[in-house]
Amino acid sequence: MTYQETLDYLFNALPMFQRIGAAAFKKDLSNTVKLCEELGNPQQQFKSIHVAGTNGKGSSSHMIAAVLQEAGYKVGLYTSPHLKSFTERIKINGKEIPPDKVVAFVEQNRTFLDSLKPSFFEMTVGLAFAHFAEEKVDYAVVEVGMGGRLDSTNVITPEVCLITNIGLDHTQFLGTTLAEIAGEKAGIIKPKVPVVISQYQSETVEVFKAKALEHKAPVFFADRYYRAVQKGLNTSTQKCDYQIIKNNTDTVYSLDLFGKYQEKNLPGVLMVLEVLKEQGLQLAPSIVQAGLAHAAEISGLKGRFQKLGDAPLVYCDTGHNEDGMGQLMEQLQAMPYDDFHIILGMVNDKDLGKVLDLLPKSAKYVFCQANIPRALPADELQQKATDHGLAGVVIRDVNEALSQTLKKASKNDLIFIGGSTFVVAEIENL
Structure with a gap:
């Protein structure tokens, strides 16, 4: 198969939510489980960070990946949707998956894929996990596509979960209230795995507390630990300065992300990094500063302000x-x-x-x-x-x-x- 033929197989042979909407939505993890088993369960061969939420999960995923990469780790990053090229969805240290790897995956698994008939998203998740395992990444930052509980990515057992802002989106699938949507997002919480909630919202807090208690998972509401305030453009660095306040101490971070909404994302990102440090990661303050300063550049993030x-x-x-x-x-x-x-x-x-x-x-x-x-x-x-x-x-x-x-x-x-x-x-x- 050529690369274009492979893309045609991925995009056209099976429905894709981003293109056609509801017809492509499947409330079932069985296909993803079967595909991962066929691939040798690659999702068990690397450590991961799982990121869900309505807004901010893409930016947060890229920031976390950039800091881990700056710390010297080999970092996989799975996000969706792509803007320009399919290969944007799957990156290692900021480099997109080579097209020949996409072709090889489909060719090698074509018989099984034809019989299983997984969705576009299920196939893409399998491809990402197989690529990360083959390339022996240290960590993979995995962004949920939609929801969480029944999202195809929800076959991993991560080191830490992050759930960003909860808003009204995809209500035809996830629920019509913030609490109902939070219940779907909370589905990524795993037994005894720490979960960080970026934003304390009165409508959702009890949902997250209950799910965390059920799974005996430590839960951290990040904006109760950190407060971020955008200070504006730093003319000397041409980056945007954010004042981070924790325990009455101030730190200024310069980011190459300019959207004011990063005020809501930064507490969650910093809390995830703190949890990872408690698990033994070596993340000096200078590493965190450098990773955030070049997050978009390092990770290839586009389209965010x-x-x-x-x-x-x-x-x-x-x-x-x-x-x-x-x-x-x-x-x-x-x-x-x-x-x-x-x-x-x-x-x-x-x-x-x-x-x-x-x-x-x-x-x-x-x-x-x-x-x-x-x-x-x-x-x-x-x-x-x-x-x-x-x-x-x-x-x-x-x-x-x-x-x-x-x-x-x-x-x-x-x-x-x-x-x-x-x-x-x-x-x-x-």
Whole structure:
């Protein structure tokens, strides 16, 4: 098989949630268990950190991986979805899995895969675990795809679990309240394995405490130990400074991640690193500082409050639900600008009303759509936005939308591109 034929097999032969939505969602771990058994249970051959949550799990996973790599460990990183290339999902020390490894995996296991008929996500998890085991990683940071309890990644027994912010997303699968969603995320908690909760939320705290008690797992609410405050751009380092307060002592960390929402992610990341240190890892403060300072660079993280241009300022972000978009708008609207332009595209299975209500009515909108079946048609998005007092034009292709907006914008304007991971993924110069 060629690499393209292999990708076609992965993407087209089996349904994939990111492209088609609910039809690809399977509430069952049996296929993943069978596939891992066929592969020799590679997930048992390396230490792991398991990361779940609604918002922040991608950034947190990349930060943890970067610090462990800076400490000299060989670190696997499994995340989803990818932005540009399938191989982004599976990395070791920041390097994507080689395409020939993807081809070899499918060729060697084709007969079994054809008989088992696992989902795209199940196959990708098997591929990641097999690659990490073959390359003998010291640690793998494994991000949950959706939920936790029945997510394909939930066949690992990690050294520590991290659960980031809980918000209303994928409610058709995970529940309609924060407590119900937290119950699904809490499904990654394992017997006697420490679990870190990034954010103490009154609606979810008892869910996590009960599940941790059931499994006799130590539980740490990270923002009860650490408080993070974004201080802004450090002009000497061109990174963003965050003040970390613990036990009335202050430490400043400079990050190459600029989203204000990292204030909510950093306590969880630092608490996970503290738990790992208690387990015997050698992580000097200078190592943590260096890893966080270059987290995006080391791990290859893209699309998280990423600046794409100056004069006018252009930012993109993959945040797409109520919590994520609310934090983005708060940070963007605090910036100085003459006119605010928003290039917006969304998928068709989200609660759009709550997100649209968060967007400024004074902004100038361009409505676009990603080239996937789940994309909400741009003209439908325009109509829904109009119903919420947001006015703009339709330019379906995100790159054409950006090109036309740049022609109209002044050097003191601000342009934001977002609303969907898949819209951001199609930006050409990302």
